[in-house]
Amino acid sequence: xxxxxxxxxxxxxxPSAYVHPTAVLIGDVIIEAGVYVGxxxxxxxxxxxxxxxxxxxxxxxxxMHGYCDMDTVVxxxxxxxxxxxxxxxxxxRNALVGMNAVVMDGAVIxxxxxxxAMSFVKAGFQGKAKxxxxxxxxxxxxxxxxxxxxxxxxxxxxxxxxxxxxxxxMQLVTPxxxxxxxxxxxxxxxxxxxxxxxxxxx
Numbered sequence: 001x002x003x004x005x006x007x008x009x010x011x012x013x014x015p016s017a018y019v020h021p022t023a024v025l026i027g028d029v030i031i032e033a034g035v036y037v038g039x040x041x042x043x044x045x046x047x048x049x050x051x052x053x054x055x056x057x058x059x060x061x062x063x064m065h066g067y068c069d070m071d072t073v074v075x076x077x078x079x080x081x082x083x084x085x086x087x088x089x090x091x092x093r094n095a096l097v098g099m100n101a102v103v104m105d106g107a108v109i110x111x112x113x114x115x116x117a118m119s120f121v122k123a124g125f126q127g128k129a130k131x132x133x134x135x136x137x138x139x140x141x142x143x144x145x146x147x148x149x150x151x152x153x154x155x156x157x158x159x160x161x162x163x164x165x166x167x168x169x170m171q172l173v174t175p176x177x178x179x180x181x182x183x184x185x186x187x188x189x190x191x192x193x194x195x196x197x198x199x200x201x202x
Contacts, residue, residue: 001025006046017052018163021172036163038062038082048072048088057159062086067105079156081117089121092129096152101138109133114144114152154192161189 001019003011006027013019017035028045031037035052038060043050048066052058056078066072066088074080074091081099088105091097095109098117109115110127116134127133130144 009045011043011045016163018166020166020170032056034160034163036159036166053078055156055160056080057156057163059084059159070105075111077153077156079152079159092127094149094152094156096155112144112149112152114148151192154190157190158188158192 001021002024004026009028011025011027011029013031014033014035016033017031019025019031019037020039022039023037023041024043026044026046028049029043030049030051032052032054034055036057038058040060041058041062043064047068048070050064050066051071051073053074054076056074056076058064058074058080059082061083062080063085064072070088072086072088075093077094078091079096080086080091081097081101083100084097085102087103089103089107089109091103091109092111094111095113097103097109097115098119100117101115101119103109103115103121104123106123107121107125108127109121110131111129113127113129113131113133115121115138116132119134119138120136121133121138131140132142132144133139134141
């Protein structure tokens with residue numbers, strides 16, 4: 001992974017975390033145990049401190065940045081979807097930020113809350129536990145249900161295990177020119193399904 005010292009500060013990565021080789025870490029970045037950081041994520045700690053706490057994930061193309069004297073934090077089991085932007089905010093324990101959502105400076109997303117995909121959380125928003133936020137700007141639309149949290153938990157567990165699977169098996173290779181006969185399909189470790197498909201099954 002490209003990892004850069006900045007003004008004497010070197011990123012910190014726990015040995016049990018997995019950071020994809022194309023992710024970029026700069027300066028005051030702290031990545032704790034069991035974290036997964038996906039391809040092309042950018043953690044630019046050249047002003048404020050960036051912290052990914054135990055068991056959280058920051059997926060493909062995500063951006064973390066912040067201002068001086070400010071920590072941008074994803075607390076334990078936080079789940080940050082593809083392409084999301086976190087700037088000077090705090091994502092509390094077991095919360096989820098959906099794909100391409102933006103959470104701005106000084107905002108706090110409450111424990112076990114969900115920010116829907118493509119939502120924009122304004123600067124200074126102070127959330128409470130178990131809120132579903134949606135829209136541009138994001139507003140509280142309802143309370144998060146136990147079914148929501150079950151689905152979120154399955155997804156987060158998949159990424160916690162993916163950190164281990166990636167560390168054990170991912171390597172740079174030359175692509176094949178055609179699929180092999182009986183090419184196997186990859187499987188996860190849970191029964192997680194897309195929410196639309198899950199609704200049809202339930």
